[in-house]
Amino acid sequence: MLAVGDPVPAFELEASTGERIAAVGLVGHRWVVYFYPKDNTPGCTTETLEFGSALAEFERLGVRVFGCSIGDVAAKRGFAAACGADRLPLLADPDHTVAEAFGAWGERQFAGHRYLGVARMTVAVGADGRVEQVWTNVKPAGHASAVLGWLRASGGAAG
Numbered sequence: 001m002l003a004v005g006d007p008v009p010a011f012e013l014e015a016s017t018g019e020r021i022a023a024v025g026l027v028g029h030r031w032v033v034y035f036y037p038k039d040n041t042p043g044c045t046t047e048t049l050e051f052g053s054a055l056a057e058f059e060r061l062g063v064r065v066f067g068c069s070i071g072d073v074a075a076k077r078g079f080a081a082a083c084g085a086d087r088l089p090l091l092a093d094p095d096h097t098v099a100e101a102f103g104a105w106g107e108r109q110f111a112g113h114r115y116l117g118v119a120r121m122t123v124a125v126g127a128d129g130r131v132e133q134v135w136t137n138v139k140p141a142g143h144a145s146a147v148l149g150w151l152r153a154s155g156g157a158a159g
Contacts, residue, residue: 001103002123006131009101013068015089016076021066027129031064032147033091034122034138035104039071039079043120047140052085054144061151065089068104069118070096122147124154 002008012022034051036044051058051065058065068091069076076090091098099105099118108117122143124133133150135143 001136002131002134004131004133008123008125008129008131009098011098011101013091013093013098014073015066015091016073016080017087017089019089021089021091023129026064026125028127029064030062030125030127030132030151031066032058032122032124032151033066033068033102034120034143034147035099035102035118036067036069036120037108037118039069039075040082043140044069044079045083047120047138047143048079048083048085048088048090050140050142050144052080052083052088054148055085055088057148058151061148063124063151066091068093068098070094070099124151 008023010023012020015021036047038044048067066089070093072094073092076092080086080090093099096105104119104121108115120138122135122138123131126132
């Protein structure tokens with residue numbers, strides 16, 4: 001699991017928006033990535049709807065936002081469209097390499113069953129490429145607002 005002050009792992013993934021997003025290309029900008037377990041599930045839909053609805057506010061703060069989960073880019077495009085979040089880049093991490101590197105992959109439990117999967121967590125990254133904040137065990141409803149509140153309190157677009 002990443003901790004505040006850690007450098008973010010190097011990665012490059014395809015996004016639902018058609019972009020290729022690489023950690024190295026984000027240096028110089030603040031950004032947030034939220035990891036979610038699965039496309040088209042109730043909690044993940046709530047979280048993506050809220051981040052998508054707040055995208056303009058994140059942009060006003062100079063902060064890019066990305067969602068990330070397993071699955072291919074076609075699934076991410078379909079999910080973004082279903083959520084009305086076409087402008088929100090959802091990163092396709094089909095082999096869960098990036099989720100593993102960030103500490104979002106591992107054994108999970110849901111409805112009494114254990115499985116390997118993506119944990120719901122969010123990481124805020126500074127312009128220097130270092131972790132500024134980590135949220136774990138995230139509850140989907142209201143999380144985007146909580147992240148925005150933290151960003152405002154921590155200095156807006158300052159890195």
